[in-house]
Amino acid sequence: xxxVAQTPKHLVRGEGQKAKLYCAPIKGHxxxxxxxxxxxxxxxxxxxxxxxNVFDETGMPKERFSAKCLPNSPCSxxxxxxKLEDSAVYFCxxxxxxxxxxxxxxxxxxxxxxx
Amino acid sequence: xQSVTQLDSxxxxxxxxxxxxxxxxxxxxxxxxxxxxxxxxxxxxxxxKYTSAATLVKGINGFEAEFKKSETSFHLTxxxxxxxxxxxxxxxxxxxxxNTGNQFYFGTGTSLTVIP
Numbered sequence: 213x214x215x216v217a218q219t220p221k222h223l224v225r226g227e228g229q230k231a232k233l234y235c236a237p238i239k240g241h242x243x244x245x246x247x248x249x250x251x252x253x254x255x256x257x258x259x260x261x262x263x264x265n266v267f268d269e270t271g272m273p274k275e276r277f278s279a280k281c282l283p284n285s286p287c288s289x290x291x292x293x294x295k296l297e298d299s300a301v302y303f304c305x306x307x308x309x310x311x312x313x314x315x316x317x318x319x320x321x322x323x324x325x326x327x
Numbered sequence: 328x329q330s331v332t333q334l335d336s337x338x339x340x341x342x343x344x345x346x347x348x349x350x351x352x353x354x355x356x357x358x359x360x361x362x363x364x365x366x367x368x369x370x371x372x373x374x375x376k377y378t379s380a381a382t383l384v385k386g387i388n389g390f391e392a393e394f395k396k397s398e399t400s401f402h403l404t405x406x407x408x409x410x411x412x413x414x415x416x417x418x419x420x421x422x423x424x425x426n427t428g429n430q431f432y433f434g435t436g437t438s439l440t441v442i443p
Contacts, residue, residue, distance in 0.1 A: 216370075245431075253336075253415070253436035260430070268430060303370060313359040313378035313421070316431060318371040 214238060216319035218304050219286075224325045225294045233322045234286040237306030243267065244287050245307070245316060246279060250300040261287065262310065294326045329354045329420045333434035341442045346405040348437045350392075350418035353399060360401040361419040361431075362392055371417065377401060388412070413441045 217236040225231045237244050246258040257271040261281040272279070276295075281287040291298055301323050305316035334349040352358055359378045363371040375386025382394040392403045401418060418434040 247431075253417075255417070255431075255433040257430055305371075313376075315361060315373050315376055317373070318363075320370040 216304055216306050216317050217286075218302075218319035218322050220322060221320070222323045222325070224327060226327055227296060228293050231291045231294050231298070231324055231326075233289045233302050233304075233324070235289070235304030235319060236286045237304070238317055241306035241308055241317070243307040243310055244281055245305040246287075246289050247303045247305065248300045249303060249321070250297075255303070258289070260310075267310065291324075294324075296326050299324060299326045329358070329422055329432040331418050331420050331432055331434035333416075333418050333437050335437050336435065337438045337440065339440040339442060340408045342410055343407050346390075346403070346408045346412065346439065348403040348416050348418075348439065350401045350403065350434060351399050352401060352418070352420045354420055354422060356422045359421045360392075360394060361421075362386065362390070362401075362403050363417045363419060365415040365417065365436075367414070374403070374416075408439075408441045410441050410443065413439055415439075 219234045244261040248256045259269045259272045259279050260267040264281050276292045279289045301321040303318050303321045305318045307314045307316045330353045332351045361376045362374040364374050365371050374390050375384045377384050377394045385391045390405045394401050415436045415438050417436050419431045421431050
């Protein structure tokens with residue numbers, strides 16, 4: 213498709229429950245990025261993929277967060293045992309290239325609320 | 328290392344008057360610079376980008392930005408604000424040459440209010 217699609221739009225989980233978010237990148241884009249927007253204005257990079265391979269995971273909290281991009285499936289971001297501080301909007305973006313200068317196209321985000 | 332400073336967290340203008348949103352960056356290499364807009368409860372939309380070609384960049388909806396290397400700035404302007412411009416604006420830098428997976432570094436955003 214021509215837009216990055218993210219599902220669900222909203223997700224509510226009790227503390228300790230699992231949360232799984234999905235992202236379908238733009239067709240033909242090889243790179244996928246996940247960001248966490250905790251406070252209204254702060255974007256934190258989590259992880260990037262080149263096709264199904266992890267490209268850069270320096271932003272991922274290793275203990276509870278995991279992500280995958282499998283062939284012919286939406287990419288996913290999973291949080292095991294959610295905590296209150298995981299409440300945020302999670303954005304997925306895709307890009308044609310890893311090189312600087314290529315814009316990233318963002319999805320509408322998934323708002324995760326942990327209660 | 329790359330970083331972005333958006334000098335104003337809030338800007339308020341009257342409809343029909345000029346808009347100026349300020350952004351300064353620091354980059355070890357050759358920066359690519361972007362402005363994105365985020366309307367309430369929406370994702371980020373690209374307004375314009377600079378990638379080492381023309382220093383004056385024109386974007387969508389009448390916005391433009393000028394890359395000034397000597398001032399390490401990439402300020403966003405629009406001659407005449409419209410009510411629909413009210414949104415959050417993010418300045419972003421990435422490194423044109425480093426092999427960092429096109430990692431984006433975001434500013435903290437500027438909230439633009441347009442007064443009728």
